[in-house]
Amino acid sequence: MEKLDMLYKGKAKKLYSTDDPNVLWVEYMNQATAGDGAKKAQIQGKGSLNNRITTVLFRLLEAEGVKTDFIRRVSDTEQLNEKISMFPLEIIMRNTAAGSFAKRYGIKEGTQLKRPILEFCYKSDDLHDPFINVDGIVALGLATDEEMAEVSRQTRDISEKLTKIFHDIDVKLVDFKIEEGKNKDGEIVLADEITPDTCRLWDLKDGSGKVEHLDKDLFRRDLGDIIPAYEEIYKRLLALADRRGVKVE
Ligand code: TMP
Ligand code: ASP
Numbered sequence: 001m002e003k004l005d006m007l008y009k010g011k012a013k014k015l016y017s018t019d020d021p022n023v024l025w026v027e028y029m030n031q032a033t034a035g036d037g038a039k040k041a042q043i044q045g046k047g048s049l050n051n052r053i054t055t056v057l058f059r060l061l062e063a064e065g066v067k068t069d070f071i072r073r074v075s076d077t078e079q080l081n082e083k084i085s086m087f088p089l090e091i092i093m094r095n096t097a098a099g100s101f102a103k104r105y106g107i108k109e110g111t112q113l114k115r116p117i118l119e120f121c122y123k124s125d126d127l128h129d130p131f132i133n134v135d136g137i138v139a140l141g142l143a144t145d146e147e148m149a150e151v152s153r154q155t156r157d158i159s160e161k162l163t164k165i166f167h168d169i170d171v172k173l174v175d176f177k178i179e180e181g182k183n184k185d186g187e188i189v190l191a192d193e194i195t196p197d198t199c200r201l202w203d204l205k206d207g208s209g210k211v212e213h214l215d216k217d218l219f220r221r222d223l224g225d226i227i228p229a230y231e232e233i234y235k236r237l238l239a240l241a242d243r244r245g246v247k248v249e
Helices: 046-063 099-105 134-139 145-167 226-244
Strands: 003-009 013-018 023-028 031-034 039-042 070-073 078-082 089-096 112-122 171-182 188-191 199-203
Touching (some): 023 046, 046 145, 046 226, 089 145, 112 134, 134 145, 145 171, 145 188
Antiparallel strands (some): 003 013, 013 023, 023 078, 031 039, 070 078, 089 112, 089 171
């Protein structure tokens, strides 16, 4: 497989074409941003950790029957993904109130929700990824009602599986963001990344009840270095894959 032209440079990844029209070459960067790029830093080791963490999580989810666009990891910071047609949506699931949800409704961060909440944001840097509901998505032609029913079903399923995965490594999955798209056979699949950049992960290990962030809130809120936290997540996930007999390259 050959890495060819750069197709797109996002805030955390670069996408390249390859000699196979159905395959994308994805490079994870060390760049960290917050607040729509208002805060920006280069953090040595972040690209490699996120490339590896996405690899383990996608392999763990695939082992439980989740369909993804992931092909394989090809280097420290790079992986191959199937080229799919992405829905321009950030798909967010919340189990516990935190971040923008806690702020929006004036709730204390950490409040347990009576049921999980599925939210959508329209991916547009110019518009700062505004909140959107299914009616808006369908009205704008971003996806059909049937596609959104399937996206919602898959996201709830992924949420249950991810919550269990993190629980098994003594981490509380507070909320997360995923992205989905349609592959060449017209199937809706999980895509993009799942990393501590895109999840809120609270350590349950010390049991004191004090929130210990193992995610990008460390960077967003200037609470400390993200690398030891991301390394800890990676180490625990690798041990879980081993316990579950899931092979990770
Ligand atoms: P929020 O509370 O800031 O809306 O974030 C909810 C979840 O989505 C949290 O786990 C972080 C993740 N997220 C992203 O992955 N990308 C984004 O651009 C935003 C705003 C949130
Ligand atoms: N808002 C994103 C985040 O906090 C990153 C960014 O917008 O720069 O994850």
